[in-house]
Amino acid sequence: MPADLHCHTRLSDGSLGIEDLILLAKRSGIETIAITDHDCQAGTVRGKIIGKRHGITVIPGVELSAADKERNQEIDILSYLAENPNRLEGLCRKNSLARRKASQLMVVKAAHQYPINSELVVKCAAGSTNIYRQHIMHALMECGYTTEIYGDIYNALFNPEVEGNISILPRFPDPEEVITQIHEAGGVAILSHPGQYKDYEKIIDDLCEKGLDGLEVWAPENSQTQVEQLLSIAKEKKLLTTGGSDFRGMYNRVPITLGSYTTPDDDLAALNSYQAKLRRARRKAEAEAAKQKAAEKN
Numbered sequence: 001m002p003a004d005l006h007c008h009t010r011l012s013d014g015s016l017g018i019e020d021l022i023l024l025a026k027r028s029g030i031e032t033i034a035i036t037d038h039d040c041q042a043g044t045v046r047g048k049i050i051g052k053r054h055g056i057t058v059i060p061g062v063e064l065s066a067a068d069k070e071r072n073q074e075i076d077i078l079s080y081l082a083e084n085p086n087r088l089e090g091l092c093r094k095n096s097l098a099r100r101k102a103s104q105l106m107v108v109k110a111a112h113q114y115p116i117n118s119e120l121v122v123k124c125a126a127g128s129t130n131i132y133r134q135h136i137m138h139a140l141m142e143c144g145y146t147t148e149i150y151g152d153i154y155n156a157l158f159n160p161e162v163e164g165n166i167s168i169l170p171r172f173p174d175p176e177e178v179i180t181q182i183h184e185a186g187g188v189a190i191l192s193h194p195g196q197y198k199d200y201e202k203i204i205d206d207l208c209e210k211g212l213d214g215l216e217v218w219a220p221e222n223s224q225t226q227v228e229q230l231l232s233i234a235k236e237k238k239l240l241t242t243g244g245s246d247f248r249g250m251y252n253r254v255p256i257t258l259g260s261y262t263t264p265d266d267d268l269a270a271l272n273s274y275q276a277k278l279r280r281a282r283r284k285a286e287a288e289a290a291k292q293k294a295a296e297k298n
Helices: 018-027 042-054 085-113 118-124 133-142 152-158 175-184 200-209 224-237 265-297
Strands: 003-007 032-035 057-068 073-080 188-191 214-218 240-243
Touching: 003 057, 003 073, 003 240, 003 265, 018 032, 018 042, 032 042, 042 057, 057 085, 057 175, 073 175, 085 118, 085 133, 085 175, 118 133, 133 152, 175 188, 175 200, 188 200, 188 240, 188 265, 200 224, 214 224, 224 240, 240 265
Parallel strands: 003 032, 032 057, 188 214, 214 240
Antiparallel strands: 057 073, 073 188
16 A cells, blocks of 8 residues: 655645645555645645545644754654644744744845845745745746756755855754654654755664654665665664655655655554554553552552
């Protein structure tokens, strides 16, 4: 049962609307997807309703942003199956505001180099809850400065190692806070596309101490060597493993089709049963603690 557990819509940095994404999944033979827009859960609510209409299972999800301040990079953590998703809304709003402030500054900086204005960028971002780098590039395409989202201009503007870049890391919370809030909402915390990050093995070690539940193993950003390493790490640390295409439609960095990276059936079943397993373990621990306490009294 193909399951693509990492998909974006127009609500964040994807190019397709929710219904278009679900219809694409149906035509592509993908039976299960997770709509994981950045810091936005609205797609899941509508997605479940539309998905049911078309016979597609939509797993509740959201990709939450965090900041690895030590390495000056953004880290994304996927939240799945939150039992109380409303508890994540505060974090989503906080992250959305941080991204908006950074995006506004990047638009101003881009306008110093190219004759674009914020109104055009906002027009290119229509339907999204925020402005993303792809929308700035879309505006430059509209003005004829490039024919592609990614290329020399994107690298010059957004590669932090290039002199004169306009890239700004939003003031996101640290990953520990994000994982804690996911768990408080009754969700499962999965590190998104680990192969994308500097020192990802060290990051995984640190986040496991903070309660990380799993790794996104099968993803476009992970090389085959990294996939093998991640599977080994997950086995050693008893972590869940998931997969997804990080689908963004025309905003993908390279051509990627929906369902090109998926979660195997056994891993999907493990994810779906994970919370129940934790509840059973918690009840067992509580019962044993009560039994021990009673024994001590006697």
